Amino acid sequence: MSILIFLEHHANELQKGSLAVLSKAASLGAGEVAGVVVGSGVEGLASQAAAFGAATVYVADDPKLEAPLPQPRVDAIAQLVADKGFETVLFAQSILAADIASGLAARLDAGLNWQLTDLSAVGGELVGKQSALGDSVLVDVGWRSTPRLGLFRSGAFDPVEQPAAGTVERFEPQLQEHSLAAEMVEQAHAEESGPSIEDADVIVAGGRGLGEPEKFALVEDLAKALGGAVAATRAVVDAGWYPYSAQVGQTGKSVAPTLYVACGISGAIQHKVGMQGSKTIVAINKDPNAPIFEFADLGVVGDLHQIVPRLTELVRARKA
Amino acid sequence: MKIAVCVKEVPDATAHKRIDAATKRLDRSGEGALNAFDANAVEEALRLKDATGEGEVVVVSMGPERALNSLRKALAMGADRAVLISDEGAAGSDLVATSRTLAKALEREQPDLVLFGQQSSDSDGAVLWAAVAERLRRPVISQVAELTLEEGSLTGKRQTEFGYDVIRAPLPAVVAVADSINEPRYPSLKGIMGAKSKPQETVSLADLGVDPGDAGEAGSRTEVLALSEPPPRGETRKIEDDGSAAEQIVAFLAEKRLLS
Numbered sequence: 385m386s387i388l389i390f391l392e393h394h395a396n397e398l399q400k401g402s403l404a405v406l407s408k409a410a411s412l413g414a415g416e417v418a419g420v421v422v423g424s425g426v427e428g429l430a431s432q433a434a435a436f437g438a439a440t441v442y443v444a445d446d447p448k449l450e451a452p453l454p455q456p457r458v459d460a461i462a463q464l465v466a467d468k469g470f471e472t473v474l475f476a477q478s479i480l481a482a483d484i485a486s487g488l489a490a491r492l493d494a495g496l497n498w499q500l501t502d503l504s505a506v507g508g509e510l511v512g513k514q515s516a517l518g519d520s521v522l523v524d525v526g527w528r529s530t531p532r533l534g535l536f537r538s539g540a541f542d543p544v545e546q547p548a549a550g551t552v553e554r555f556e557p558q559l560q561e562h563s564l565a566a567e568m569v570e571q572a573h574a575e576e577s578g579p580s581i582e583d584a585d586v587i588v589a590g591g592r593g594l595g596e597p598e599k600f601a602l603v604e605d606l607a608k609a610l611g612g613a614v615a616a617t618r619a620v621v622d623a624g625w626y627p628y629s630a631q632v633g634q635t636g637k638s639v640a641p642t643l644y645v646a647c648g649i650s651g652a653i654q655h656k657v658g659m660q661g662s663k664t665i666v667a668i669n670k671d672p673n674a675p676i677f678e679f680a681d682l683g684v685v686g687d688l689h690q691i692v693p694r695l696t697e698l699v700r701a702r703k704a
Numbered sequence: 705m706k707i708a709v710c711v712k713e714v715p716d717a718t719a720h721k722r723i724d725a726a727t728k729r730l731d732r733s734g735e736g737a738l739n740a741f742d743a744n745a746v747e748e749a750l751r752l753k754d755a756t757g758e759g760e761v762v763v764v765s766m767g768p769e770r771a772l773n774s775l776r777k778a779l780a781m782g783a784d785r786a787v788l789i790s791d792e793g794a795a796g797s798d799l800v801a802t803s804r805t806l807a808k809a810l811e812r813e814q815p816d817l818v819l820f821g822q823q824s825s826d827s828d829g830a831v832l833w834a835a836v837a838e839r840l841r842r843p844v845i846s847q848v849a850e851l852t853l854e855e856g857s858l859t860g861k862r863q864t865e866f867g868y869d870v871i872r873a874p875l876p877a878v879v880a881v882a883d884s885i886n887e888p889r890y891p892s893l894k895g896i897m898g899a900k901s902k903p904q905e906t907v908s909l910a911d912l913g914v915d916p917g918d919a920g921e922a923g924s925r926t927e928v929l930a931l932s933e934p935p936p937r938g939e940t941r942k943i944e945d946d947g948s949a950a951e952q953i954v955a956f957l958a959e960k961r962l963l964s
Binding site for chain 1: 721803834867869929940957
């Protein structure tokens with residue numbers, strides 16, 4: 385049973401999520417595990433990835449593959465599956481990975497399971513755990529044929545470095561005409577400001593409920609008192625209240641701090657997927673029906689403009 | 705310009721969603737509604753049609769017969785026509801089977817542009833467009849927050865984990881829009897009245913030339929093996945602020961050893 389993992393990279397850095405899926409696959413002990421890196425000038429990344437549990441890292445290195453567009457990557461992975469006979473291809477959830485996995489499913493008529501939080505090998509078969517219906521039910525999912533495709537939810541595992549590093553092998557994918565039709569005119573480069581929220585142990589996040597951009601000071605003060613970082617929802621980033629680098633959610637960062645304090649955030653699915661891995665969630669919102677109360681460990685129905693400054697004061701006093 | 709918008713009927717937002725233990729499928733017996741994310745795609749199609757001053761917007765869906773009720777909302781918003789693929793043999797379709805059947809219906813329509821909403825609220829899936837684009841062998845752009853039409857092509861500005869991408873693709877193309885792209889209009893009374901008389905076609909797998917073995921559970925490559933309760937997320941506590949909320953939060957954090 386051989387498993388291939390798509391290794392995503394951005395700004396010359398391998399994404400932690402895909403390395404984590406690679407390590408998880410290696411830990412299954414269910415046959416050979418390989419990785420694939422696709423891009424331009426990425427051979428160095430391939431050797432780095434080889435340290436995380438891949439016996440072989442295949443690399444397609446071509447200027448035509450520079451832009452992180454999904455369709456040429458479908459061509460590359462489909463070719464590897466055909467040539468090397470991989471029975472399973474796994475991805476860490478991302479916007480790019482989801483589009484590749486889905487395109488690949490159609491290309492190969494291969495079953496795709498998504499929102500996976502775990503995977504195990506049971507008697508020569510793979511069984512995935514899928515979190516469904518807003519995390520209200522856990523589903524054991526399987527595949528009826530090979531290749532099997534799976535998309536893992538971010539934060540499901542951690543990358544583990546292995547003592548023996550694998551080898552790197554180049555391959556030349558044949559790209560199809562329709563796969564090259566879309567063209568990247570301008571590629572995203574987010575400006576980072578301050579420490580990355582992805583590594584923060586404590587995060588205080590603000591949403592629309594703050595009412596106006598100036599009120600982000602409340603969130604910043606509490607974050608400072610708790611020794612944490614500041615995050616924001618897509619709605620307030622779109623509105624220009626806070627920089628994009630602080631955005632948590634489906635189209636932002638995925639975070640899993642020890643403590644996440646959500647101020648004036650409704651908890652829409654777009655935001656939830658980026659922070660549901662947090663160990664403890666405290667939510668303050670004036671709307672008692674806000675979805676965030678369904679998954680917050682402590683939900684407080686009330687006016688954040690009263691509660692947050694008082695909370696900051698109490699935390700400061702306690703730490704003083 | 706002909707635009708096809710792929711939409712889905714999902715359980716109404718107020719309904720308690722559950723998976724039927726016997727069929728291992730989502731229980732769709734309750735009230736249904738148009739997937740809210742799809743309204744953004746319908747809205748964008750209508751805006752593009754208005755901007756070009758001509759063309760047709762057709763909504764395409766797959767589901768039980770009664771999903772026509774939800775399609776009528778799209779017609780009430782202003783879409784011209786609805787096509788519903790409805791067939792017992794299509795029930796239980798996974799991504800492989802759904803994308804194949806939907807692509808057949810789209811091939812019949814030959815649209816210049818195929819639009820999708822950001823995700824479905826019931827399956828938490830956000831993948832179908834890429835599979836459909838692959839079957840149609842067309843370029844695809846997802847998460848589009850700004851869409852501009854040019855002569856024979858379109859440009860989408862989209863948000864990813866890393867910031868904003870700008871991607872151009874020749875038509876025909878497949879685009880999935882983000883829910884931040886627009887505010888969907890509310891259907892007017894006139895729109896609602898007019899929707900009933902707009903063309904609504906129900907087609908079967910046979911009509912589309914889809915082999916029964918390629919649709920529904922038979923044509924699916926994934927399966928649900930078992931259902932279980934998620935591990936408890938600890939106890940979720942909800943309190944109303946009585947003036948002491950800040951104190952209660954501090955006590956909670958101290959109890960969890962999150963405050964030094």
